[in-house]
Amino acid sequence: MADVAERAGVSTSTVSRTLRGLSTVSPEVRARVERAARELDFAISRQAASLVTGKTGTVAVLVCTLNSWFMGSALSALGPMLRAADLELNLYVVPDLDERASFFKRLPARRNADALLVFSFDLTDEETARLDDLGMPVIYVSQHVDGRPSVYVDDVAGALNGTRHLLNLGHRRIAFLQAVGSSGFSFSSSERLLGYQQALTEAGLPLDEDLVVATPFPDKHGTAKALGKLLSLREPPTAVFAEHDEAAVAAIRVLRAAQIGVPEQMSVLGFDDHPVADLFDLSTVAQSPSDIGREAGELALRLINDPDADHARHIVLPSHVIPRATTAPLFQAQNRGQEQAGSP
Amino acid sequence: MADVAERAGVSTSTVSRTLRGLSTVSPEVRARVERAARELDFAISRQAASLVTGKTGTVAVLVCTLNSWFMGSALSALGPMLRAADLELNLYVVPDLDERASFFKRLPARRNADALLVFSFDLTDEETARLDDLGMPVIYVSQHVDGRPSVYVDDVAGALNGTRHLLNLGHRRIAFLQAVGSSGFSFSSSERLLGYQQALTEAGLPLDEDLVVATPFPDKHGTAKALGKLLSLREPPTAVFAEHDEAAVAAIRVLRAAQIGVPEQMSVLGFDDHPVADLFDLSTVAQSPSDIGREAGELALRLINDPDADHARHIVLPSHVIPRATTAPLFQAQNRGQEQAGSP
DNA sequence: GACCTGCGTGACAGCGCTTTCAGAAAAGGG
DNA sequence: CCCTTTTCTGAAAGCGCTGTCACGCAGGTC
Numbered sequence: 001m002a003d004v005a006e007r008a009g010v011s012t013s014t015v016s017r018t019l020r021g022l023s024t025v026s027p028e029v030r031a032r033v034e035r036a037a038r039e040l041d042f043a044i045s046r047q048a049a050s051l052v053t054g055k056t057g058t059v060a061v062l063v064c065t066l067n068s069w070f071m072g073s074a075l076s077a078l079g080p081m082l083r084a085a086d087l088e089l090n091l092y093v094v095p096d097l098d099e100r101a102s103f104f105k106r107l108p109a110r111r112n113a114d115a116l117l118v119f120s121f122d123l124t125d126e127e128t129a130r131l132d133d134l135g136m137p138v139i140y141v142s143q144h145v146d147g148r149p150s151v152y153v154d155d156v157a158g159a160l161n162g163t164r165h166l167l168n169l170g171h172r173r174i175a176f177l178q179a180v181g182s183s184g185f186s187f188s189s190s191e192r193l194l195g196y197q198q199a200l201t202e203a204g205l206p207l208d209e210d211l212v213v214a215t216p217f218p219d220k221h222g223t224a225k226a227l228g229k230l231l232s233l234r235e236p237p238t239a240v241f242a243e244h245d246e247a248a249v250a251a252i253r254v255l256r257a258a259q260i261g262v263p264e265q266m267s268v269l270g271f272d273d274h275p276v277a278d279l280f281d282l283s284t285v286a287q288s289p290s291d292i293g294r295e296a297g298e299l300a301l302r303l304i305n306d307p308d309a310d311h312a313r314h315i316v317l318p319s320h321v322i323p324r325a326t327t328a329p330l331f332q333a334q335n336r337g338q339e340q341a342g343s344p
Numbered sequence: 345m346a347d348v349a350e351r352a353g354v355s356t357s358t359v360s361r362t363l364r365g366l367s368t369v370s371p372e373v374r375a376r377v378e379r380a381a382r383e384l385d386f387a388i389s390r391q392a393a394s395l396v397t398g399k400t401g402t403v404a405v406l407v408c409t410l411n412s413w414f415m416g417s418a419l420s421a422l423g424p425m426l427r428a429a430d431l432e433l434n435l436y437v438v439p440d441l442d443e444r445a446s447f448f449k450r451l452p453a454r455r456n457a458d459a460l461l462v463f464s465f466d467l468t469d470e471e472t473a474r475l476d477d478l479g480m481p482v483i484y485v486s487q488h489v490d491g492r493p494s495v496y497v498d499d500v501a502g503a504l505n506g507t508r509h510l511l512n513l514g515h516r517r518i519a520f521l522q523a524v525g526s527s528g529f530s531f532s533s534s535e536r537l538l539g540y541q542q543a544l545t546e547a548g549l550p551l552d553e554d555l556v557v558a559t560p561f562p563d564k565h566g567t568a569k570a571l572g573k574l575l576s577l578r579e580p581p582t583a584v585f586a587e588h589d590e591a592a593v594a595a596i597r598v599l600r601a602a603q604i605g606v607p608e609q610m611s612v613l614g615f616d617d618h619p620v621a622d623l624f625d626l627s628t629v630a631q632s633p634s635d636i637g638r639e640a641g642e643l644a645l646r647l648i649n650d651p652d653a654d655h656a657r658h659i660v661l662p663s664h665v666i667p668r669a670t671t672a673p674l675f676q677a678q679n680r681g682q683e684q685a686g687s688p
Numbered sequence: 689g690a691c692c693t694g695c696g697t698g699a700c701a702g703c704g705c706t707t708t709c710a711g712a713a714a715a716g717g718g
Numbered sequence: 719c720c721c722t723t724t725t726c727t728g729a730a731a732g733c734g735c736t737g738t739c740a741c742g743c744a745g746g747t748c
Contacts, residue, residue, distance in 0.1 A: 011698045016736060024696060043454040047391040047400060048734035052703045056391060067420045072411040079437025091433045093423025110387040355728045360706060368726060392704035396733045
């Protein structure tokens with residue numbers, strides 16, 4: 001910066017002011033400084049600036065994996081959003097419980113970011129408390145934590161609408177397929193189950209526990225077992241609502257392998273609108289991870305710039321049903337099922 | 345840090361030395377300092393440290409998107425690797441040409457990182473030159489740039505082996521399906537084509553230009569058109585080698601919709617071992633993005649710590665053929681094809 | 689012409705660390 | 719027991735910026 005100042009024949013103060021687009025710098029001097037900076041390929045050192053401003057110009061993002069469609073889409077939207085606000089994006093990938101423990105013990109983001117976005121973690125109270133005294137706004141994404149800023153889709157409403165779609169098609173025996181992940185990360189399982197139950201209750205149908213089955217995920221054998229339970233009921237379901245699309249696809253593969261036509265004999269509905277949904281023509285309840293990412297970024301900006309902002313604000317995003325080829329009316333489905341039984 | 349020093353009854357110099365595990369600090373003092381630091385939840389400010397050391401403790405990563413299996417896997421491996429080396433990961437998501445231009449103009453990573461990893465970009469010479477005077481090691485990942493450190497899988501060898509697999513199954517008319525992306529990002533298309541051609545030449549087969557077709561991707565209609573060309577040849581192929589799995593899956597869907605059995609009448613081979621490959625039982629040439637991510641991270645570490653290291657080093661990773669259910673011997677395939685023609 | 693106002697600029701302190709240097713204390717050697 | 723060596727610790731400078739403050743200078747007012 002001293003070099004730029006010398007070359008432009010001004011003081012470093014003026015260079016600093018110019019480069020930050022600040023207050024009053026005479027147009028002539030401004031031009032000189034900008035030219036000098038360009039010629040020297042000068043870029044400000046955030047480190048030095050942050051030392052005195054106290055702002056790091058960085059947003060930290062905590063994720064358990066990037067290896068998922070959801071994270072990829074959300075961050076692909078978040079990244080450019082932050083760039084536009086001239087913020088750096090600092091990524092913490094915490095894949096397993098060991099790393100997680102060490103992250104929460106050391107909190108490496110402390111003092112090195114202006115805000116933290118926590119994606120899709122099922123946090124313990126202790127962990128939440130730990131983040132509370134991190135000294136920066138913490139935004140919970142794709143999850144809601146009481147009293148803390150959160151951004152998420154309304155899973156209850158989504159599952160409610162999805163179930164209604166099946167009900168409207170005439171289905172009365174509707175199963176719910178839960179996907180139990182391996183690590184302690186929440187994928188809003190219970191909320192979706194709740195929405196499913198609400199829809200049934202609303203329709204005056206009983207909640208049959210036999211219709212709610214769980215499968216470890218990913219695990220094809222587990223899916224087969226879970227579906228086996230359903231298919232061996234006295235009154236088997238005519239539709240399956242899977243907690244997420246990947247489980248739904250696993251179910252479709254099991255059903256088709258067993259010569260059970262989808263949707264002729266069994267409607268299958270997913271959740272998420274994951275790319276595989278399109279590949280399998282899967283009807284599903286769509287959510288938009290890129291909207292979530294963007295909203296989370298904007299909330300972060302607001303909280304950084306205005307510390308008095310409402311720190312308990314929740315942003316709830318909508319979802320919507322996308323009917324494709326794996327859900328069909330019950331009556332027609334049964335007819336078709338009998339005519340073409342056995343053919344995929 | 346002053347607080348810690350006071351609480352431990354030592355100078356800030358000693359605190360600094362202790363916290364960095366440096367040189368000789370007496371065990372007793374060390375214990376006192378560590379306790380004080382723990383009690384005050386003290387975390388070092390990287391900004392302040394970097395100001396004097398000149399090291400930022402950060403690795404910048406440039407990607408065009410995260411919304412792909414490859415990036416997700418690579419970064420999911422890279423992240424923990426860098427964490428283990430106590431480095432931050434600074435992510436730059438540059439999705440379109442505008443952002444790309446602005447990135448290369450401003451080079452925001454300058455002075456704010458110790459190394460830059462560039463993922464899967466098809467860079468112009470100008471852009472490469474721009475990165476050269478960034479003043480930090482730049483590592484090219486999933487691409488190779490002459491004279492610069494690069495990490496990538498051997499696409500030529502992979503495609504060679506994949507084609508050999510088809511040849512070994514008896515196929516002689518083997519098509520190659522190119523997937524032309526929209527934006528200027530390379531997915532090693534030409535290398536894979538080259539491997540395919542090498543294998544044919546090696547087997548003494550002519551290179552029939554009609555057998556190489558391109559499809560815009562993603563675009564189902566385009567795939568149908570490309571396959572149409574192949575199927576209307578005087579001597580249509582009995583196998584299709586797709587540049588990547590997603591194109592292969594698109595091809596399978598088109599073929600099956602047209603009642604052409606895969607693999608009975610047409611073998612299909614993909615490339616990448618993308619998750620959809622497993623879902624469609626697609627034979628493919630596997631690469632390991634997590635290995636790429638890890639190797640890239642390790643190379644970055646080496647270049648940061650040892651500036652004299654070989655800056656032109658290329659790390660080439662292997663790929664291997666995974667036969668699944670979409671490739672079958674030619675002879676048997678034709679028999680089966682005739683017996684069951686028309687059934688999927 | 690003395691006074692005020694306000695704009696544009698430079699000098700300088702200081703952000704929180706690291707690092708050199710020097711000095712105190714302990715250890716060893718004659 | 720004195721002197722050298724080694725081991726440990728503190729004082730202080732300075733990294734590259736920002737922000738405060740003071741100053742010079744034009745233009746306006748009485």
